Amino acid sequence: MIPTTTPLRRFAMQAMTLVLLALVSLAAPAQVRAWVDRDRIAMGETVTLNIETTAATVSEPDYAPLLTDFFLSGHTSRREFVRSGGRNMARTLYAVALRPRRDGVVTVPPLYVGSQRTQPIMLTVAPSAAPSSSRAGADVFIESEADDDDPYVQQSVGWVVRLYSATPLVSGQLDQAPPDGASLQRVGDDAQYQRDLGGRRYSVVERRFLLVPERSGPLVIPPAHFEGRGAGGFFDDLLGNRGGALAADAAPRSLQVRPVPPNAPQPWLPLQNLQLRYQSTPQELRAGTAATLVVEAVADGATAAQMPELQLPTIDGAQVFAEPVQADERFVDGRPRVKLTRRFSVVPARAGSARLGGMEMTWWDVRAGAERTASLPQLNWNVLPAPAGGAATATAPTPVPSASTSIVGNAAPAQSVIDFGGANRIWILAALLFAALWLFTLVWGLHRGDTRAGAVRAEPLPSDAPPAAGTDLKRLIDRGDFGDVADALCAMARPPVRDLDALRGRLDDATQREAIDALQRARWGGGNAVAARELLRRAFAGGPRWRAVAAEATPPLPPLYPRARPEKRG
Structure with missing residues (x-):
């Protein structure tokens, strides 16, 4: 039996909610x-x-x-x-x-x-664009386009589907089937806007996808399809017709996928553009003191999963500690763009000179069909002696001016709506806090009384089901962090294993064990991240294949106490 809520409890809960919201509005700017x-x-x-x-x-x-x-x-x-x-x-x-x-x-x-x-x-x-479709003027039609008609293998291609409707839509569904020989994944939310075409005003729904070819040769993309119903006019409503059925199909499209060039650099990284820069650098280094250095990479035509890790070259006489990479992914000019930011803490071990060699990242320019190298200049410091007392501190980084300015999603500095002065604010916060504690005690007492009255609380049943595989694992391999991929694979074992070494011993397939080795090298040993993802994708397409669990082994030591023998009677 589930206990009913009394009016006194409802009042107490509502009052406590209002007090807590008031506290939040005062505490959070x-x-x-x-x-x-x-x-x-x-x-x-x-x-x-x-x-x-x-x-x-x-x-x-x-x-x-x-x-x-x-x-x-x-x-x-x-x-x-x-x-x-x-x-x-x-x-x-x-x-x-x-x-x-x-x-x-x-x-x-x-x-x-x-x-x-x-x-x-x-x-x-x-400037105003001319109608890009011969079907402009129809009540509803679909356009599909790629940002590159002849991409390379494993190149990230932006695929955009636009639904044009000159009549208001009551309901409908827009579908884009994936092609054979490529992965297709929806990116972001739909964009909706208005456009004038052929003398008519259209409402446009723009849906973006990430297309990654997996093999060279012709790539046929199935046409997008729409089915829905439009809003009827006055006479349609009068006659009982709530709107006519609408349907549209995009024109068939095909891409010519180019193979990886024989002289291409490894790891294979096809991009439109790549820029590296120091977002901030330490003004000085001091022995035993941590200083912060921030590196930024902006890749046009790739996702975060396709980018190699940002790693600083070795600094003689200093330790470098890297924080996790922060990724900002967007869809710009019909294709993906990612900005990677990583913070490094540099701790010199001794005074003297320190030099950071310039970071380099080799990539393939898909527009020019040539190898490119993005690099950062080397940095030199004169490391100061350790401060007296040996207490480690952090050196504030010096911002490096950027050539470009962010134009989307800028947040204004935090401001407080209500400005209470000194002592008054302290008394108001204290009064609200005591009121919240009093209401919390009241609700707790009411809840305790209902519990003693015999309310039964249902407990969730433990689940032994393995984590979702298949599509979820493939998506994680394609775009997830290598650490998340390792955790997911370890969790799929029954019982779960602690690390990849234990997982490797449980796998029965040699290809899957080889994929685990490639994952380890890409994660820790500077291996080829793109090749590791491709090997993982092929090896685990059908899920892990486990070895048969061996029977329980005989304990190596005899039991501490001998087993009791049954007494003989008669």
């Missing part, structure tokens, strides 16, 4: 940020401007500065309560559709949301 769903559009298209604020007192953004360069439409807003960073907070999201009045580089100006202000956003507007 409000933040506001703005971003657009696309940073490059064509003249006549719309782009969605999103504004998010965590302020307790919400006021609608002031859209007046936008009217100079944009036409505005489609204002929406929603408010929700979320849990982030271990705290509950209220979040409000505003969205508005912007249609530029001119082409070129247009700035979305800063907007005020109450007392807070968003950051400016740069938007590139291309």
